[in-house]
Amino acid sequence: xxxxxxLVVVKFKDEVVVxxxxxxxxKLVSQLDNVKSFVWGKDIESMEMLRQGFTHAxxxxxxxxxxxxxxxxxxxxVEFSATFSAAIDKIVLLDFPVVAVKTATA
Amino acid sequence: xxxxxxLVVVKFKDEVVVxxxxxxxxKLVSQLDNVKSFVWGKDIESMEMLRQGFTHAxxxxxxxxxxxxxxxxxxxxVEFSATFSAAIDKIVLLDFPVVAVKTATA
Numbered sequence: 001x002x003x004x005x006x007l008v009v010v011k012f013k014d015e016v017v018v019x020x021x022x023x024x025x026x027k028l029v030s031q032l033d034n035v036k037s038f039v040w041g042k043d044i045e046s047m048e049m050l051r052q053g054f055t056h057a058x059x060x061x062x063x064x065x066x067x068x069x070x071x072x073x074x075x076x077x078v079e080f081s082a083t084f085s086a087a088i089d090k091i092v093l094l095d096f097p098v099v100a101v102k103t104a105t106a
Numbered sequence: 107x108x109x110x111x112x113l114v115v116v117k118f119k120d121e122v123v124v125x126x127x128x129x130x131x132x133k134l135v136s137q138l139d140n141v142k143s144f145v146w147g148k149d150i151e152s153m154e155m156l157r158q159g160f161t162h163a164x165x166x167x168x169x170x171x172x173x174x175x176x177x178x179x180x181x182x183x184v185e186f187s188a189t190f191s192a193a194i195d196k197i198v199l200l201d202f203p204v205v206a207v208k209t210a211t212a
Contacts, residue, residue, distance in 0.1 A: 005147060005163070009113075009198055025207075026207050035208060037206075037208055039204050039206045039207065040204075041202025042202055043201055043202050044202060044203065045174075045201030046201050051198060054198055054200060056202075057200045059165070065151075068151075092115055092157060092160055093157055094152055095150065095151035095152050096150060096162075096163060097147055097150065098145050098146075098147050099146050100143075101131075101132050101136075101144045101145065102135055102141060102142075102144040103143045103145070
């Protein structure tokens with residue numbers, strides 16, 4: 001069964017303290033066992049034309065689509081989503097089964 | 107030293123055979139040792155409002171920013187970039203040092 005990734009690309013509002021949001025997300029993820037991996041980053045390299053104002057990427061990977069569905073419905077996630085939504089200026093969100101061509105552990 | 111991720115979110119042109127593009131990318135990555143991991147996926151879940159027309163995510167991770175820089179400059183990558191650019195309708199690109207909060211191997 002394919003792993004399932006929840007990818008979030010965002011631009012936060014100017015007044016938002018990104019560290020606080022990330023700490024909240026970190027806490028959420030640490031409480032929920034069905035999140036298999038969670039990484040994020042702040043763009044430091046792309047040309048403005050290519051990043052189109054977006055600044056951060058957040059990726060959560062689950063063992064299966066069912067695990068992702070359970071995560072989405074979890075009350076802690078629903079609660080955090082409200083906080084997160086209030087902090088963002090724009091967002092692109094993709095949810096997909098992972099096609100792993102090459103992995104670090106291979 | 108932090109790993110470095112090259113994240114590409116795209117909408118391909120309607121007439122493009124995505125499989126061909128992905129095969130090209132797979133070939134490129136398999137030839138270049140500095141690509142540590144390469145995964146991709148096609149969105150199957152997000153609401154149109156949230157994915158904003160984007161359909162595919164491609165993530166390549168490198169051992170360091172220097173490895174990424176070497177990849178960018180490699181003639182095979184430069185050549186493939188021309189093919190890739192011709193195939194896309196729109197793109198968001200982010201390049202960032204990876205903050206790994208939780209990983210599958212932890």
